[in-house]
Amino acid sequence: MSGIALILAGHGSHISANTAGVVWACVDRLRQMGVADEINACFWKEPPAFSQVLDTVEADEVVIVPLFTARGYFTQQVLPSEMELYGPLTRRGERRIHLTPTIGEHKILDSIVDERLREAVLQFDLPAEETAIAVIGHGTRRNRQSRDTARDQAERLRQAGYAGEVVAVYLDDEPDIPSVYQSTCSPNIIALPYFLADGSHVGIDVPRALGISGKGEAESVNGRRVYYCDPVGVDASLSETVLALARDIGLPFEPKSVESPWAGFPAAGRGALRQALEIGRTLRFGQVLVNSERVWHRDNTKESRSFATPAELRSHARENPFRPLSTTADMPGNWLVDLDQPEDAHAVIETVYPGLLADWAALEEGRLAPEPLEEVSKRQAGMFKGIHKLSSAVIKKAIDKVCGKCVRQPTWRHDLTAADKGLPCRSACNLWLSTARYLGEAQ
Numbered sequence: 001m002s003g004i005a006l007i008l009a010g011h012g013s014h015i016s017a018n019t020a021g022v023v024w025a026c027v028d029r030l031r032q033m034g035v036a037d038e039i040n041a042c043f044w045k046e047p048p049a050f051s052q053v054l055d056t057v058e059a060d061e062v063v064i065v066p067l068f069t070a071r072g073y074f075t076q077q078v079l080p081s082e083m084e085l086y087g088p089l090t091r092r093g094e095r096r097i098h099l100t101p102t103i104g105e106h107k108i109l110d111s112i113v114d115e116r117l118r119e120a121v122l123q124f125d126l127p128a129e130e131t132a133i134a135v136i137g138h139g140t141r142r143n144r145q146s147r148d149t150a151r152d153q154a155e156r157l158r159q160a161g162y163a164g165e166v167v168a169v170y171l172d173d174e175p176d177i178p179s180v181y182q183s184t185c186s187p188n189i190i191a192l193p194y195f196l197a198d199g200s201h202v203g204i205d206v207p208r209a210l211g212i213s214g215k216g217e218a219e220s221v222n223g224r225r226v227y228y229c230d231p232v233g234v235d236a237s238l239s240e241t242v243l244a245l246a247r248d249i250g251l252p253f254e255p256k257s258v259e260s261p262w263a264g265f266p267a268a269g270r271g272a273l274r275q276a277l278e279i280g281r282t283l284r285f286g287q288v289l290v291n292s293e294r295v296w297h298r299d300n301t302k303e304s305r306s307f308a309t310p311a312e313l314r315s316h317a318r319e320n321p322f323r324p325l326s327t328t329a330d331m332p333g334n335w336l337v338d339l340d341q342p343e344d345a346h347a348v349i350e351t352v353y354p355g356l357l358a359d360w361a362a363l364e365e366g367r368l369a370p371e372p373l374e375e376v377s378k379r380q381a382g383m384f385k386g387i388h389k390l391s392s393a394v395i396k397k398a399i400d401k402v403c404g405k406c407v408r409q410p411t412w413r414h415d416l417t418a419a420d421k422g423l424p425c426r427s428a429c430n431l432w433l434s435t436a437r438y439l440g441e442a443q
């Protein structure tokens with residue numbers, strides 16, 4: 001092993017493509033900048049999972065940047081527990097794993113906030129003395145520190161005199177979002193979602209709590225005008241913030257010229273796939289076929305579109321309709337990628353099935369170590385704690401319901417034998433855990 005890997009850790013979603021989409025867009029940008037040997041994303045709710053992403057890279061130096069707007073529950077409890085990290089630096093054999101502060105803690109975000117506010121003030125000509133600003137954070141009652149960045153941002157804006165009133169309110173903590181109508185009295189309210197992506201929180205939950213549709217630029221609520229801004233994380237400057245955090249640990253992350261749109265992907269499984277393709281085989285991965293010249297969907301018709309970049313292919317396979325679990329057997333067909341070089345096959349498959357090839361190669365090489373449900377359960381701090389204690393009937397029902405629609409085989413099942421070998425799944429995914437919990441509660 002050698003080299004540097006950069007991993008962007010986000011939340012992901014089961015209902016909104018944009019939540020992880022903004023992270024993937026940032027990954028695409030950084031790969032094309034050539035700033036690290038391997039660049040990947042990982043998510044709580046989508047693949048590749050926090051707990052599996054370290055298996056997808058081969059570098060000795062790994063830098064993980066949490067794309068969260070606040071330190072707190074996810075960055076202090078979930079990420080370290082899922083990745084077995086012990087602080088800002090974890091040594092594991094030859095490997096050094098660095099965990100940086102969150103995006104929301106970096107000063108660059110201040111200028112994005114300022115820009116959002118300037119846009120609103122100038123566009124609608126809002127006098128400071130008649131305007132209140134509500135910085136809306138996520139917050140969580142499970143970790144009080146989740147409140148700090150939105151609170152600090154509000155304090156900074158208060159000091160800078162941007163508006164007559166500035167408050168911080170939270171989606172999942174106190175003071176809650178509707179309280180803005182009691183805690184302020186200005187006729188104008190600029191509502192600033194301190195979120196990274198235009199996902200379900202920004203599009204549905206926050207507008208609902210404010211009593212607005214969130215679709216217009218200004219709406220009336222009880223005689224007050226509410227101006228709803230874009231979230232803070234959708235700018236191209238997100239990649240600059242990631243690089244600033246990553247460079248703060250002392251590694252260079254210098255841009256270099258990149259020849260191929262398929263460069264900068266995680267490397268695990270690349271060698272095994274190259275070897276398998278060298279002998280002229282056509283391999284099948286779920287709904288995808290690959291040989292040394294082309295990767296294509298197995299149900300293609302003559303109308304198939306040829307894609308040349310990861311962003312185009314990911315959008316086609318993932319977003320219409322949104323598929324939170326990439327390996328469900330409903331990937332849209334009619335696409336192909338002609339390969340400039342056989343090595344690119346790995347990146348194409350990683351684009352549609354993130355994280356799959358690491359497990360596939362581990363199985364091929366006889367070193368796949370399935371993780372029993374008890375182990376997954378042990379590292380949970382939140383809603384999935386004790387999930388292995390669900391009745392075997394519920395566990396089986398969840399396997400039938402979720403894994404039955406997936407191209408992977410849940411090798412973590414006690415009763416799955418080596419004969420059931422297929423595309424392996426090493427550990428229960430978040431969609432399975434959510435479904436099992438729901439079925440358990442409904443019992």
Ligand code: SF4
Nearest residue numbers: 403406410425429432
């Ligand atoms: S737990 Fe089941 S549904 Fe989830 S990735 Fe594994 S096999 Fe697929």
